[in-house]
Amino acid sequence: xxxxxxxxxxxxxxxxxxxxxxxxxxxxxxxxxxxxxxxxxxxxxxxxxxxxxxxxxxxxxxxxxxxxxxxxxxxxxxxxxxxxxxxxxxxxxxxxxxxxxxxxxxxxxxxxxxxxxxxxxxxxxxxxxxxxxxxxxxxxxxxxxxxxxxxxxxxxxxxxxxxxxxxxxxxxxxxxxxxxxxxxxxxxxxxxxxxxxxxxxxxxxxx
Numbered sequence: 001x002x003x004x005x006x007x008x009x010x011x012x013x014x015x016x017x018x019x020x021x022x023x024x025x026x027x028x029x030x031x032x033x034x035x036x037x038x039x040x041x042x043x044x045x046x047x048x049x050x051x052x053x054x055x056x057x058x059x060x061x062x063x064x065x066x067x068x069x070x071x072x073x074x075x076x077x078x079x080x081x082x083x084x085x086x087x088x089x090x091x092x093x094x095x096x097x098x099x100x101x102x103x104x105x106x107x108x109x110x111x112x113x114x115x116x117x118x119x120x121x122x123x124x125x126x127x128x129x130x131x132x133x134x135x136x137x138x139x140x141x142x143x144x145x146x147x148x149x150x151x152x153x154x155x156x157x158x159x160x161x162x163x164x165x166x167x168x169x170x171x172x173x174x175x176x177x178x179x180x181x182x183x184x185x186x187x188x189x190x191x192x193x194x195x196x197x198x199x200x201x202x203x204x205x206x207x
Contacts, residue, residue: 027147047126055131056192057161067162069184071169072116074154075107082166086180094155095135101203107153109165114153115139116163128193137199142190143172
């Protein structure tokens with residue numbers, strides 16, 4: 001099966017999952033997505049679009065790595081639970097103005113599986129929306145040998161990449177006791193965002 005076809009199937013499955021689930025969903029890593037994981041480990045620590053229909057984060061070539069997983073605690077209840085020790089949390093996520101159409105005030109890092117993509121306010125600056133990635137669209141995350149799904153739920157004010165909500169971080173690495181001040185340091189996580197409006201679930205699930 002071609003890489004593009006496999007990734008489209010992965011996307012369709014992800015959107016269907018979000019039609020019925022509010023949190024991350026665990027799936028085995030498909031063989032071709034595993035190939036992308038292995039390919040990305042040899043790249044630079046940046047956003048790449050060299051595969052049709054996706055944007056992904058690839059790691060430092062000199063360290064043969066992917067991205068790490070810092071913990072983002074932005075949004076409602078930003079100082080609750082494992083986010084209580086977060087020194088840099090914000091009261092809202094970047095897409096708070098869009099989230100109410102899903103029936104909630106804003107994303108909650110302790111509850112919702114979201115990924116932080118894009119770098120603002122620093123150079124180099126990049127936003128996935130420039131590559132036709134929709135806000136709140138599905139993002140596939142390969143971590144700890146497993147495939148999970150989240151949404152693009154926030155942006156980064158700096159140039160660091162590799163960040164997710166604390167709930168997704170706990171799902172990926174349940175034994176590491178991750179928190180707002182303690183992220184996953186190893187660069188072994190693959191984040192894949194999908195291009196196009198079909199990657200964005202509707203207000204009541206998949207459109």
